[in-house]
Amino acid sequence: xxxxxxxxxxxxxxGVTAADxxxxxxxxxxxxxxxxxxxxxxxxxxxxxxxxxxxxxxxIVFDGRDISALGADRISRLGFARTFQNIRLFxxxxxxxxxxxxxxxxxxxSLVSNILGLPAARAETARIRAMAHDLLQRFDMSRFADFPxxxxxxxxxxxxxxxxxxxxxxxxxxxxxxxxxxxxxxxAELGRIFLEVAASGIAVLLIEHxxxxxxxxxxxxxxxxxxxxxxxxxxxxxxxxxxVIAAYLGS
Numbered sequence: 001x002x003x004x005x006x007x008x009x010x011x012x013x014x015g016v017t018a019a020d021x022x023x024x025x026x027x028x029x030x031x032x033x034x035x036x037x038x039x040x041x042x043x044x045x046x047x048x049x050x051x052x053x054x055x056x057x058x059x060i061v062f063d064g065r066d067i068s069a070l071g072a073d074r075i076s077r078l079g080f081a082r083t084f085q086n087i088r089l090f091x092x093x094x095x096x097x098x099x100x101x102x103x104x105x106x107x108x109x110s111l112v113s114n115i116l117g118l119p120a121a122r123a124e125t126a127r128i129r130a131m132a133h134d135l136l137q138r139f140d141m142s143r144f145a146d147f148p149x150x151x152x153x154x155x156x157x158x159x160x161x162x163x164x165x166x167x168x169x170x171x172x173x174x175x176x177x178x179x180x181x182x183x184x185x186x187x188a189e190l191g192r193i194f195l196e197v198a199a200s201g202i203a204v205l206l207i208e209h210x211x212x213x214x215x216x217x218x219x220x221x222x223x224x225x226x227x228x229x230x231x232x233x234x235x236x237x238x239x240x241x242x243x244v245i246a247a248y249l250g251s
Contacts, residue, residue: 091150102167
């Protein structure tokens with residue numbers, strides 16, 4: 001399968017099992033949903049995928065290759081990018097400078113070349129800045145290019161973090177509650193962008209509390225509760241599943 005596959009993935013912290021036999025696929029070219037109540041283990045799954053946590057059992061496969069034992073740096077170099085529940089920006093830096101950090105993988109000129117301002121380094125910097133401004137335009141954020149990132153509204157800071165993730169030209173994009181705190185109009189605008197990103201061939205895993213948002217975007221949804229997948233299927237199937245209803249509303 002082209003994309004990401006979790007096969008019997010487990011994570012234990014002492015006597016606590018945070019992820020228990022998780023099996024799910026995140027195919028390239030689609031937005032796949034992962035939902036569940038608070039404490040269900042969603043962020044643990046993201047941390048396992050990105051190598052921030054080591055597996056206790058199972059394996060993670062990307063484009064047919066077992067990446068279970070790779071560290072976070074090597075997984076990042078494979079093209080994995082993520083956003084975080086808690087926004088992590090350089091708040092004193094401008095929006096465009098935050099984006100330039102995301103383009104670091106594309107930089108080939110040396111530090112000395114940049115310090116000396118050699119022609120190749122200047123050309124590379126100009127090319128990357130142009131790419132950053134293309135992203136700003138795509139997210140309707142051009143007017144904020146030179147604003148300090150920390151001075152933006154919460155929703156706009158979320159956009160900056162997502163742009164920075166896309167700047168890395170990911171093959172797998174992990175979105176951890178990307179529309180938290182946004183209204184329906186803002187969320188719908190970002191949802192359109194996520195679908196465009198997936199259509200370009202990227203495997204997108206969307207972790208969200210906003211169930212309505214997830215069901216609009218995803219063909220396939222997985223539901224976690226207490227570290228276990230309790231339902232998988234189309235949005236209609238999972239939202240009518242008695243186990244899912246019980247997990248959200250109580251039995």
